[in-house]
Amino acid sequence: xxxxxxxxxxxxxxxxxxxxxxxxxxxxxxxxxxxxxxxxxxxxxxxxxxxxxxxxxxxxxxxxxxxxxxxxxxxxxxxxxxxxxxxxxxxxxxxxxxxxxxxxxxxxxxxxxxxxxxxxxxxxxxxxxxxxxxxxxxxxxxxxxxxxxxxxxxxxxxxxxxxxxxxxxxxxxxxxxxxxxxxxxxxxxxxxxxxxxxxxxxxxxxxxxxxxxxxxxxxxxxxxxxxxxxxxxxxxxxxxxxxxxxxxxxxxxxxxxxxxxxxxxxxxxxxxxxxxxxxxxxxxxxxxxxxxxxx
Amino acid sequence: xxxxxxxxxxxxxxxxxxxxxxxxxxxxxxxxxxxxxxxxxxxxxxxxxxxxxxxxxxxxxxxxxxxxxxxxxxxxxxxxxxxx
Numbered sequence: 001x002x003x004x005x006x007x008x009x010x011x012x013x014x015x016x017x018x019x020x021x022x023x024x025x026x027x028x029x030x031x032x033x034x035x036x037x038x039x040x041x042x043x044x045x046x047x048x049x050x051x052x053x054x055x056x057x058x059x060x061x062x063x064x065x066x067x068x069x070x071x072x073x074x075x076x077x078x079x080x081x082x083x084x085x086x087x088x089x090x091x092x093x094x095x096x097x098x099x100x101x102x103x104x105x106x107x108x109x110x111x112x113x114x115x116x117x118x119x120x121x122x123x124x125x126x127x128x129x130x131x132x133x134x135x136x137x138x139x140x141x142x143x144x145x146x147x148x149x150x151x152x153x154x155x156x157x158x159x160x161x162x163x164x165x166x167x168x169x170x171x172x173x174x175x176x177x178x179x180x181x182x183x184x185x186x187x188x189x190x191x192x193x194x195x196x197x198x199x200x201x202x203x204x205x206x207x208x209x210x211x212x213x214x215x216x217x218x219x220x221x222x223x224x225x226x227x228x229x230x231x232x233x234x235x236x237x238x239x240x241x242x243x244x245x246x247x248x249x250x251x252x253x254x255x256x257x258x259x260x261x262x263x264x265x266x267x268x269x270x271x272x273x274x275x276x277x278x279x280x281x282x283x284x285x286x287x288x289x290x291x292x293x294x295x
Numbered sequence: 296x297x298x299x300x301x302x303x304x305x306x307x308x309x310x311x312x313x314x315x316x317x318x319x320x321x322x323x324x325x326x327x328x329x330x331x332x333x334x335x336x337x338x339x340x341x342x343x344x345x346x347x348x349x350x351x352x353x354x355x356x357x358x359x360x361x362x363x364x365x366x367x368x369x370x371x372x373x374x375x376x377x378x379x
Contacts, residue, residue, distance in 0.1 A: 100352060221363065221367075224363070224366060224367060224370055225359070225363040225366060228363075228366030228367075228369060228370050229362070229363075229366060232366065232369065275355060275358075275359050276359065278355070278359075279355075279356065279359040279360070282356060
């Protein structure tokens, strides 16, 4: 038997042995209703300032903004003729934002005007999604004790997992692309451009409301896509990494679902965080570019 | 018959059913869509291997848009759970 095969059998055997051991030791428990999954995403105000209260989502937003600005400015100030690896990576990122996202979807004058906005949008959402997978001490409902100091427990939370953050970003994009459309074609011209060419007469009464509704649906779809992707990812990680075992009271289930939790964590961290930021910025560019063209 | 339906709807059982139906049908549609996208990508890269990078970037765009439809279904289910 080759070494790889032995390793594979060893790991599978250890996994199954662990499940069997936990079934024997702990047996089958009963349902536990005191663990509510909503509490993992609850926002507790730490500093009460009314609407501007500081809770963990606000802290995450500040961290994402400061981190984005600090890292990009730091790299930009250290650019050399012969780039090192970090500078090359950032240059690839810059080329992705400028050529793929911005220039690929709108003409050159508009691209020069809106590239800073789209670049900042992409980077901010990307950083926000990524720090959501870093455990930080933000769960002030369950504090733990180290040398007498009560520290909030480490928890995974992303600013974009709350519906307000994607909603505001989508609202900004909505205002921007409508304003670009009205600025370039005038208000009447912009509303006329919603109607596809070749449509006239009675069917206009059916098509026009649908087009208006679909323009408003862009706001909703941008929000829900980013919010639900990140929230669902976090909830699946929570359930697989032990949440399901706690709710159902079955200890062996925690051991069983842990590898899936790790896989989902890697999938979310590696693919979904970047992809959702890229999609948000690309769709914003498509909407801005599309608002200026005449149908 | 009508009283059966009304009492079923009022009993709160529909909340869990709502999430199940929303998630299930959403996953069905998204699965079909994502399968079609990646199948077409494989076909077109086989025909024209030199277009691979361009097609890959369109592939990720299509994948994310289709996956969003699953999340619309899931959010609708969650809405039904919250509103009972």
